[in-house]
Amino acid sequence: MPLTATIVAVVAAFAVYIVGVVVYRLFFHPLARYPGPLLAKITGWHAAYHAWRGDRHLEFWRCHEKYGSIYRWAPNSISVNTNTALKDIYGHRANVRKADFYTAFPPTKDTFNTHSSIDRAAHARKRRVLSHAFSDSAIKTMEGHILDHVRALCTQLLGATQKTRSPQLLEEKQAESSSKRGWSAPQNMASWTNYLAFDVMGDLCFGKPFRMLTSPTNRFATDLVASASHRHLICGTYLPIHKYHLDKLLFRRIAAGRARYMAYSKAQAGERAKIGIDGAPDRRDFFYYLLQARDPETGAGFAPAELWGESNLLIIAGSDTTSTAMSATLFYLAHHPECFAQLARDVRAAFASLEDIRLGPALTTQAYLRACIDEAMRLSPSVGGLLPRTVLPGGLAVDGHFFPPGTDLGVPHYAVHHNEAYFAEPFVFEPSRWLPDEAAGGADAVARAQSAFCPFSIGPRGCIGKTMAYAEMSLTIARLVWAFDLRLARGEAGRIGEGGWGEAGREWGREKRGEYQLKDTFTSWKDGPMVEFKLREGAEIIE
């Protein structure tokens, strides 16, 4: 056959194949009866586009507004926006495994970690070993490391209150300076909470903090981790991008950032592994627990590649997520002075000094503090998208729908957190909705809200670091609120992080001024809020 005829035949065969796939997916696929965007039913590129844009969490919400509680968001994938689906899909009895989405996460074939393990038995073993590092007693021994960095943050903010903001304000500052109680220049709390969370996790995972709070040298690593997370999301959402390394072609900056992070974390983990347990017997960090932990059933510990995989995971899983929740909490407190005032009253009454704020009953019983953090995580969840699970042989029934083996299912966090069926006025910051004595609707309304609240996911693959995250967030927010008065920066700076601001503000779902805006990169990218701090009357920070 002449060359031209061969090319025509190949192109024609390809066209017939494509048409066949499109017709099958639209009319004969087991999910064909479910509504959804036309392009999403035909190809995974639709979902990959939103993963790249960082508006995946909003797209799930928008589509549920349009199509109802269940829709098809990719050829083989269904999203369900109900509290019952949450239990059916993620609960302990769910007949599912993690979707192939997670094969895009590990840097090498032998570095599957607790988070990226798909096989249920392999995951159970890793999780058992890792759980030693998250026992209550282990977290208590890590408290000292966390507090070192929270103190460093307080000192930095105190320093900011003592710097002159601008020549015009010099006089005002001079008047204030003798008492050290002037207002600081606006501080970007997305950055500060990032530095804090990375310093804590670097300290606990690699045995040495990044020292981002006190020096700019290592701050570049926050961008690398963000790139790693974003790359995992894009490639996992549409696996051909991962399989054929298209990310290196299409998203070069993101792919390069991820590669740099992997090299960096490998080197850090290697250095910590060399020190081992004997080299630092008093050091109770994650590595200490990882190095000595043994599977109670098999007696096996983690191999070196697994150690890297786990410490690498912990940095990504524990830093960005926690910093987003803290910056979101500060965003909403700065936008709701009445809530800040109530929280400040509670915390200042409960603790006589800054150093009294430690882990323990006095902190865990701060109900309004927990309500503020939970409400911020509801409105702006650190992991806002959908965590896909694949139905195993035997199928799965969800909300009366039967799904065959191989179907990918999930509940999108941002969408279910804004579902009016569970949250009255879902876009309003209302911490009291979490307090049975204060919530409109009482204990029933609180129980309904709890049933759909899933910032840490739920079930056997839910966040293992939840207790640790609450420990870090409570210590940080309580200490900041105890020591400082805070207010939103005035003018344009105060708008950073708000909806309806800049280019993105014109997007449907990003127009709400009072909502902290996140870019969904699997975890989240954020900017702002810009907050001013002032050491409050009666507070002292020992530098």
Ligand code: HEM
């Ligand atoms: C506010 C802070 C945090 C949030 C919102 C959060 C959220 C989540 C979510 C949604 C998952 C499920 C991911 C999935 O199914 O793909 C998860 C898993 C996980 N998280 Fe967190 N996380 C936080 C803090 C932490 C911290 C501080 C650590 C460790 C120091 C941590 C370690 C992990 C690990 C290891 C997993 C995998 C668990 C498994 O698959 O068995 N997280 N987290």
